[in-house]
Amino acid sequence: MTGRFKVGIIGCGHIFDAYARLSRVFAPIEIVACADIDQRAAARRAEQYGLKALGVSELLAESGIEAVINLTNPASHATITAAALSAGKHTYSEKPLALAMADARHLVDLAMRDGLGLAAAPDTFLGGSHQAARGLIDAGRLGTIKAGSAHFMNHGMENWHPNPFPYYQPGAGPVLDMGPYYVTVLVSLLGPVRRVASLATTFFEERLVAAEGPNRGTSVRVATPTNSQSLIEFRSGAQVHFATSYDVWGHGHAHPIELHGTEGSLMLSDPNYFAGALDIIAEGGRSRIDTDDTPFGSPNWREPRGALIGNYRGLGLADMLDGVAHGRGARASGELALHVLEVLLAIIQSAEDGLFVEIGSSVERPAPLDAATARRLKAVDAPAEFVSAP
Numbered sequence: 606m607t608g609r610f611k612v613g614i615i616g617c618g619h620i621f622d623a624y625a626r627l628s629r630v631f632a633p634i635e636i637v638a639c640a641d642i643d644q645r646a647a648a649r650r651a652e653q654y655g656l657k658a659l660g661v662s663e664l665l666a667e668s669g670i671e672a673v674i675n676l677t678n679p680a681s682h683a684t685i686t687a688a689a690l691s692a693g694k695h696t697y698s699e700k701p702l703a704l705a706m707a708d709a710r711h712l713v714d715l716a717m718r719d720g721l722g723l724a725a726a727p728d729t730f731l732g733g734s735h736q737a738a739r740g741l742i743d744a745g746r747l748g749t750i751k752a753g754s755a756h757f758m759n760h761g762m763e764n765w766h767p768n769p770f771p772y773y774q775p776g777a778g779p780v781l782d783m784g785p786y787y788v789t790v791l792v793s794l795l796g797p798v799r800r801v802a803s804l805a806t807t808f809f810e811e812r813l814v815a816a817e818g819p820n821r822g823t824s825v826r827v828a829t830p831t832n833s834q835s836l837i838e839f840r841s842g843a844q845v846h847f848a849t850s851y852d853v854w855g856h857g858h859a860h861p862i863e864l865h866g867t868e869g870s871l872m873l874s875d876p877n878y879f880a881g882a883l884d885i886i887a888e889g890g891r892s893r894i895d896t897d898d899t900p901f902g903s904p905n906w907r908e909p910r911g912a913l914i915g916n917y918r919g920l921g922l923a924d925m926l927d928g929v930a931h932g933r934g935a936r937a938s939g940e941l942a943l944h945v946l947e948v949l950l951a952i953i954q955s956a957e958d959g960l961f962v963e964i965g966s967s968v969e970r971p972a973p974l975d976a977a978t979a980r981r982l983k984a985v986d987a988p989a990e991f992v993s994a995p
């Protein structure tokens with residue numbers, strides 16, 4: 606086994622660019638082909654990145670392709686991931702892993718049965734900022750974490766995403782679309798969740814697409830809650846308030862996530878990204894920890910409006926493939942994604958039933974990303990800076 610894997614992407618939409626460009630950061634990843642239900646989309650991406658455009662079943666039948674990245678819409682995640690695993694490919698799925706627990710369990714079982722790698726987004730918790738937070742917590746800097754808060758709140762996707770429709774359907778909304786970033790990093794820091802209670806509402810039954818493209822001016826029917834407040838109790842005893850919204854016009858919460866322990870409070874960076882400073886407040890006062898020098902923490906991605914952010918999408922896939930090569934499990938594992946999915950579905954369920962929902966699955970905290978693994982994952986000729994597609 607060379608440690609470098611030939612990879613095919615299924616799903617050639619908006620996020621394809623980030624995976625295709627950033628694959629150059631990672632030694633284990635060589636993207637060779639792409640496929641989409643819309644063959645023109647696959648042909649376009651293939652031409653843009655010098656890949657082979659194939660049909661979905663052709664890609665799965667291609668014996669030279671060892672791994673698949675599933676970038677389809679959430680409603681297709683379980684079907685495409687199951688097909689890829691059944692074709693003997695190590696598979697990395699965008700989030701959520703599936704829309705139903707039975708499907709997620711089936712995927713984890715399939716991978717286990719056939720000895721294949723299975724991992725899922727988000728992998729931002731492996732970035733420099735959240736790994737530095739993990740280091741502080743494991744070193745006891747916060748004491749015992751008792752409480753916290755997390756906020757993902759904005760005014761939705763239809764202003765920038767050319768195809769916002771799936772994001773307002775069951776299986777998406779802010780809970781299932783953005784919740785994975787928050788809950789995954791919380792589980793990686795605090796361990797598994799015991800139970801969840803929540804309330805949910807929807808401000809707008811219809812939304813209007815304002816993004817450039819063929820859907821501009823079209824109305825989107827909203828079929829899933831777009832605003833929720835949850836209380837998440839971890840098995841450790843920590844209690845975290847989690848708010849999600851695609852409805853609010855703005856908010857004044859200074860930090861996306863805060864954790865409060867018996868010895869200190871930690872303000873984390875945005876779990877949608879890989880980089881960002883941490884603030885810690887303890888008896889001696891407040892201090893800032895810059896994480897720019899950490900592996901996968903340096904800003905490397907120029908956004909269309911000029912901001913330089915840390916973007917290492919593909920890190921979880923690289924780690925999974927490295928795990929396959931070295932006989933260990935993935936950090937962004939299928940089991941982690943399954944547990945996170947159960948928590949997210951429980952947020953929606955609890956709001957419907959008005960009751961606490963107990964979480965049946967559990968998962969070990971993924972191992973911290975050690976320096977030796979981080980070095981192995983990074984390609985020697987990785988570019989220092991990328992420019993986002995417009």
Ligand SMILES: NC(=O)c1ccc[n+]([C@@H]2O[C@H](COP(=O)([O-])OP(=O)(O)OC[C@H]3O[C@@H](n4cnc5c(N)ncnc54)[C@H](O)[C@@H]3O)[C@@H](O)[C@H]2O)c1
Pocket residue numbers: 615616617618619620621640641642643646661676677678679681685699700701768782
């Ligand atoms: N857009 C983002 O900024 C972003 C960021 C992070 C994660 N994601 C996740 O990535 C995934 C894709 O998002 P996107 O924004 O690129 O969506 P998109 O709608 O722009 O693209 C999805 C693509 O998948 C194709 N597709 C759908 N079902 C398929 C199937 N059964 N077989 C083959 N192709 C199929 C569609 O034709 C489309 O080209 C989603 O799970 C989303 O949550 C998106």
